[in-house]
Amino acid sequence: MIGRIxxxxxxxxxxxxxxGRSGRFLxxxxxxxxxxxxxxxxxxxxxxxxxxxxxxxxxxxxLFIGMVLGLQGYTILSDYGSEAAIGQMIALTLVRxxxxxxxxxxxxxxxGSALTAEIGLMKATEQLSSMEMMGVDPLRRVIAxxxxxxxxxxPVLAVIFSVVGIWGxxxxxxxxxxxxxxxxxxxxxxxxxxxxxxxxxxxxxVVFGFVCAWIAVYQGYDCVPTSAGISTATxxxxxxxxxxxxxxxxxxxxxxxxDF
Amino acid sequence: MAQRTTEIIVGxxxxxxxxxxxxLALQVSGLSPKSAESTYTIYANFNxxxxxxxxxxxxxxxxxxxxxESISLNKETFQAQVExxxxxxxxxxxxxxxxxxxxxxxxxxQYIDISIGAEMDSLKEGDTxxxxxxxxxxxxxxxxxxxxx
Numbered sequence: 001m002i003g004r005i006x007x008x009x010x011x012x013x014x015x016x017x018x019x020g021r022s023g024r025f026l027x028x029x030x031x032x033x034x035x036x037x038x039x040x041x042x043x044x045x046x047x048x049x050x051x052x053x054x055x056x057x058x059x060x061x062x063l064f065i066g067m068v069l070g071l072q073g074y075t076i077l078s079d080y081g082s083e084a085a086i087g088q089m090i091a092l093t094l095v096r097x098x099x100x101x102x103x104x105x106x107x108x109x110x111x112g113s114a115l116t117a118e119i120g121l122m123k124a125t126e127q128l129s130s131m132e133m134m135g136v137d138p139l140r141r142v143i144a145x146x147x148x149x150x151x152x153x154x155p156v157l158a159v160i161f162s163v164v165g166i167w168g169x170x171x172x173x174x175x176x177x178x179x180x181x182x183x184x185x186x187x188x189x190x191x192x193x194x195x196x197x198x199x200x201x202x203x204x205x206v207v208f209g210f211v212c213a214w215i216a217v218y219q220g221y222d223c224v225p226t227s228a229g230i231s232t233a234t235x236x237x238x239x240x241x242x243x244x245x246x247x248x249x250x251x252x253x254x255x256x257x258x259d260f
Numbered sequence: 261m262a263q264r265t266t267e268i269i270v271g272x273x274x275x276x277x278x279x280x281x282x283x284l285a286l287q288v289s290g291l292s293p294k295s296a297e298s299t300y301t302i303y304a305n306f307n308x309x310x311x312x313x314x315x316x317x318x319x320x321x322x323x324x325x326x327x328x329e330s331i332s333l334n335k336e337t338f339q340a341q342v343e344x345x346x347x348x349x350x351x352x353x354x355x356x357x358x359x360x361x362x363x364x365x366x367x368x369x370q371y372i373d374i375s376i377g378a379e380m381d382s383l384k385e386g387d388t389x390x391x392x393x394x395x396x397x398x399x400x401x402x403x404x405x406x407x408x409x
């Protein structure tokens with residue numbers, strides 16, 4: 001009995017200390033501002049790995065999600081004879097919710113897990129500690145560019161996702177099902193507001209980018225330096241990122257779009 | 261891969277992101293570069309605003325000429341005071357015009373339609389519509405009809 005209580009207490013302490021370590025870790029990464037001359041090439045390389053290489057999955061899923069939204073929306077809306085509202089439906093769903101959230105989930109699976117595995121392997125093969133021996137701060141050299149790359153790439157990917165999705169919806173709605181193109185765009189433009197809808201969506205994706213990149217690099221940096229440890233850390237990255245994104249999405253939606 | 265190639269690809273990626281944001285701004289949300297044009301504010305008091313909401317449109321002969329800024333309760337008259345901003349190039353609304361709340365379609369959103377008066381004077385910044393017509397309330401209409409009034 002006492003043993004169980006102790007185990008429970010240990011669990012709580014572990015959670016709290018893990019939060020504390022990740023906070024100190026974040027402060028260490030953000031506190032050490034890299035010199036532009038050395039930091040910039042590293043950042044570009046990570047932006048390529050994290051952003052450009054994720055582009056394919058983002059574009060393809062955006063296209064299909066937009067097309068599915070177009071089809072589903074058309075079948076429901078045509079019951080009420082208001083299939084012209086399909087543009088508004090697709091645009092609002094994508095810009096407000098699906099763009100940031102689905103991009104973040106795909107990003108966590110595609111880029112976040114790769115970041116964790118890479119950093120975890122660096123730790124397991126003692127590359128990080130040998131950097132420290134050479135007097136190079138691994139937080140600045142390895143972690144910071146990856147964190148910033150995730151932070152910058154996510155909003156870009158989310159915006160591209162939304163645009164491709166809207167284009168896919170137009171493909172199905174206008175070109176295939178024959179919704180009048182003028183009312184498709186007109187309804188969309190009259191209901192989507194740039195600041196309230198588009199910019200709030202971008203703010204969401206900035207937050208998600210930050211959280212996903214943070215979780216990914218922290219899990220890599222904090223992993224148990226064995227092969228089993230790396231695999232656990234990679235799993236944790238995907239699970240925690242997805243849960244954090246969905247939870248934060250509810251909070252952000254409540255703050256941005258809930259009237260209270 | 262050479263550093264330079266990577267830089268170029270990442271640059272294209274960032275440009276694609278900016279272009280996508282531009283598409284969202286111009287094509288999807290219909291943000292026109294002129295949208296920061298100057299406006300003037302006029303008011304209208306309604307007995308019942310129904311489902312009118314801020315950001316709704318104000319139109320004249322079906323053409324959008326402004327937006328609804330805010331809706332608040334006037335505590336003295338117990339009427340709803342609607343503040344709307346009208347594009348300043350529409351500066352000749354006759355002062356005896358009336359503001360009417362209409363619904364686009366049977367179930368569509370509500371908006372304010374300005375029906376034109378005949379007076380030579382026009383409404384200025386801060387003026388209030390003399391006559392208004394409140395939202396058509398379908399339930400009240402039906403209950404009036406059913407009770408034979």
